[in-house]
Amino acid sequence: MSEPLISTLLETPYIAGLGVEFDHRGDELTGCLPFRDDLVGNPLIPALHGGAVGAFLEIVATGSLIVSQPLDRLPKPIDIAIDYLRPARAADVFARAQVARSGRRVANVRVEAWQGRRGAPVATLHGHFLITPKRSDD
C-alpha cells in the first residue's frame, strides 16, 4: 500500500474538482462520486455525463492499483473500455475495482459502478494501466 500516493491522487486538481471520495480499508477501496448539478450531462433525462462516470471509473481503477501494492508513481492509463449499462441518474455513484492481473509493468483492472442497488450496475470499465512497482530491495 502507498498511503502518500493515495493522498497525491485525491489531491490532484481534476480529481479534487470532481469531488471523488475513497472509503479505503486495508487493500480494499470503494469510490464515491457524490452527486452535484455540474456532473449532469443531459439535463432533460436527467442523467450524469458519461464522461464524468467514465473518469470516475478510471480514478477508482487507479486508486485500487495503489492500495493493492506499493508503487513509486501514479499508474497511467494505456487503454480503457467503458460499457454504459443504464442511465446514471442524478444521484451518488459508487464503484469498486478488481485487479485482474498485475505484472511488473502493466496491470489489468475491471471496475463496476452502481447507484441505488449494487446488483444493478450503471457502468463497467476494463482497462490496462502502466505501473511502476516499488522494488522489493528498496
Add this chain to the structure above:
Amino acid sequence: MTPERQKFLNDLATLLVDGSPHAVALGFKVDDVGEGDAHMRLPYREDLVGDPETGVIHGGAVTALLDHVCGLAAFTGFGGEDTPATLDLRIDYMRPAEPGQDIIAEAVSLRSRGLVSFVRATAHDGNTDEPVAIAQAAFMITNASKAAQDRARKAIREGDAS
C-alpha cells in the same frame, strides 16, 4: 449543405454543449459540426491537471471530451433528431497531452442507422498526426433519450404557443 441546415446544426451543437452542465464545467467548446461529424476543444486549465509534477491534463477530462464529441457526431449522424446515449466507449491513450495546450477532439460517425451509431474520434493538441488519444464508440437511441426529446419538443411547442 445549405446555410440554413448548417445554422440548424450549429444551433443544436451549441445547445448540446452549453445545455450540458458537465460540458460547461469542463469548458468544452464546439469548433465545427457537420452531418455526422464534430470538432470540439478543451481549453487547457490548471484545475483539470491529473499529474501535478508534469501539469498534464487528467485522462478523465479527455474521456469526457471524447464521449461528448462522439455523442455530437452520432447525434448529427442521426440527422439531429434524437440525442443518443453512449453504449460503449473505448479509448487508447497514445501519449500525454502537452501541458498548456488545448486538446482538440474530432469525431466522425462511421454509420448511424436505425437505433445504433458507430463513431470514431481522435484527440490531439495541435498536430493531427500525433494523437493524444483515439476512441471508438457506439451510441443508441434509447427510450429514456426519446422521452427526453419528446419533453424538449413539447416544451419548445408550448413556449412558442405562449
